[in-house]
Amino acid sequence: MPEMNLVQAINSTLAHEMERDERVVVLGEDVGLNGGVFRVTEGLQARFGAERVVDTPLAESGIMGSAVGLAMAGMRPVPEIQFEGFLGPAYDQLVNHAARYRTRSRGAITIPLTVRVPVGGGIHAPELHSDSPEAIYAHHPGLKVVMPSTPSDAKGLLLAAIRDPDPVVFFEPKRVYRSFKEDVSDEDYTIEIGKAKVVSEGEHVTVVTWGAPVFQCLAAMDELPEDVSVELIDLRSIYPWDIDCVVESVRKTGRCVVVHEAPKTCGFGAEISSTIQEQCFLHLQAPVQRVAGFDTVMPYYKLELEYMPEAPRIAEAIRQVLAY
């Protein structure tokens, strides 16, 4: 099994699927010759040609809207939006068309596209290169939203996404693009969209997160006393999300902290915590807590770590929930 970081895993998975399915086309800004600004599509144009790995004009609405058309016409487009902050122009095409075509046409027209989008902060980037808009897309019926945090999850989820008959927003947490490597199986495997992963089993408190904060949560767990046993859940899929996994865990632990980078208000943590109180009310020993970004614009990088849910803030929330 080769060792890969997140970038390499996504790159080789794209190649794997392009080899297997000639309907798959990759399109976006700088994805061809340059291999993408994060090099996620490196080498794909050389291998599969400029017809299947396409440097498009600089236009996100164009990328998304034409991907909708490609999908309608029987292709499997995998557009890239260079940074989550530039989803803006693509939003109309994504939510008003990609997400709605199945319903609009009563199943006659479907849009199997997977849009890949680097997401999140922590890399000292300029404005609009560090946001976390996953809840916005999860809120739109008709879209699936995933955010793997590890190379092997990325492979399984990306194959599931490309093969899914419906549109999937595939968020790639850029802070962990190259932060570590792990073995990624050569086998063809998918991870079901909507299935969470229990990263570590525990008894006293459930911590639910996704994307790069998984690693901040692990660091926070190191700050806690040894006898505190945390069940860490990496949601992986934001919509649909694994309600059963989270509910089962919270019924066991009676306590829960949800962690995400996005602003607190209307962040996906709100959905999770609301579902927990609906389904675990009598099991709860403490109110569900959220450690999230503040309800402000993501600051420029001098202050980004003060904004983001770093380990000390997560550890403190866990302590308080335990002491309640």
Add this chain to the structure above:
Amino acid sequence: MPKKVVYEAAIEYLQILDENGNLDKNLAKDTLTDEEVLSLYEQMVTYRHLDEVAFKLQRSGRMGTYPQNKGQEAAAMGTAFAAKKGIDFLVPCYRENAALFMHGLPPHYILLHWMGDERGNQIPEGVHCTPLSIPIGTQMLHAAGIAWAYKIRKEPRCALTYFGDGATSEGDFHEAMNFASVLQAPCIFICQNNQWAISVPREVQMNSETVAQKALAYGMPGIQVDGNDLFAVYKATREALDRARAGGGPSFIECVTYRLADHTTADDARRYRDPKEVEAWVAKDPIIRHRRYLESKGLWDDAKQAAAEAKAKTIVSEIVKTAESIAKPAITDIFDYTFAELPTDLIRQRDTMRTSSLGQNPEQAGLTGSSVEVA
């Protein structure tokens, strides 16, 4: 039923100072005086040096990602010099720093911006520009709106907006052009066609022969100029501004120039661009040709060049010192500019630096210490 041509058009190209420093005296009439060229050239030397120092700051970890302006100074400066400082309004992208400096933006603001500090965006009173705009192709609509307001209030002012060749692919660009033209707003669209949008060359970006011809579809005058020639850039902008101020509506200027550096410090252009192409453009560098021109007029020599470079060094090191002496902002900065008046919950988040209610109201949770008790 007749079949006839209903529309015919051509795009003019204007060059006044060629790359060898030869001036077309006829075309140069009523453009720049020698004193003006001299002063602009000296500023160009300074801003080029600042750009190179900014690159080094990034490389040595003292600044974040930075997009070099190198090679495009004449387009920025010729347009900005034609505009009225403190009256007209500049709506930039990020590759025309010199234009902003000429209109009064303190240069260390640009460094602060790329050092990840929003205070670089807090444009001082009296400086007429917006902060750098990161989402490509969006800011031109603001210029159209600003110019529209000037028209409504019958003020003899114009908005000038800057953007790249790649930006003309975005839908917002076309909407801005159409709005400005339909509303006959005094807005000057300045495209810095530097031949590349990161790794995508102009001919892959668009299938049209010129960028300028896009203006014609919106019923707007469009011209292509040698963007490395201060005279041509100035003349075209001057004409556009005069027309706009007289109620003649918007204009489009394509400045043909070249991005001599990588797209940003995060980019490596050797991956996609032929070094021979870069070399050919190095010869067309605005610094080289304006120096040649001044030398041919007996206004410049090696000693003056050495003096100008020494002066640039002093100025730039002061700029860097100023930017680096500014301490990290207070954490409350994250909150303070979200609204005119902060909503209650945001005040709570600011005062406690927490989003969790337990952390915000420890007394409510009956917490005294942080001792851990496990159920």
